[in-house]
Amino acid sequence: MENSSEALMNLLSEVIDLLVQNRIRLDALEEVLKETNPLVHELYVGTVENMQAQRAAELGRALTLSLKSKLAEG
Numbered sequence: 001m002e003n004s005s006e007a008l009m010n011l012l013s014e015v016i017d018l019l020v021q022n023r024i025r026l027d028a029l030e031e032v033l034k035e036t037n038p039l040v041h042e043l044y045v046g047t048v049e050n051m052q053a054q055r056a057a058e059l060g061r062a063l064t065l066s067l068k069s070k071l072a073e074g
Contacts, residue, residue, distance in 0.1 A: 034041040 030041070030044065033044060
């Protein structure tokens, strides 16, 4: 029987494998889109960039709130 840290590491490894597989698929689909419809490809790239910026801002806010909470605790 695995201990909890081994189980967690195995689960993390599986998640990473899935993320890598999906990234490869997305990259391939993006290349097809780029070749078949450059205008839609540019829209796609812009949308992805906007989503990345939003995610970074949300992460920054969450980290700031977490830090403030920890500082208030003690």
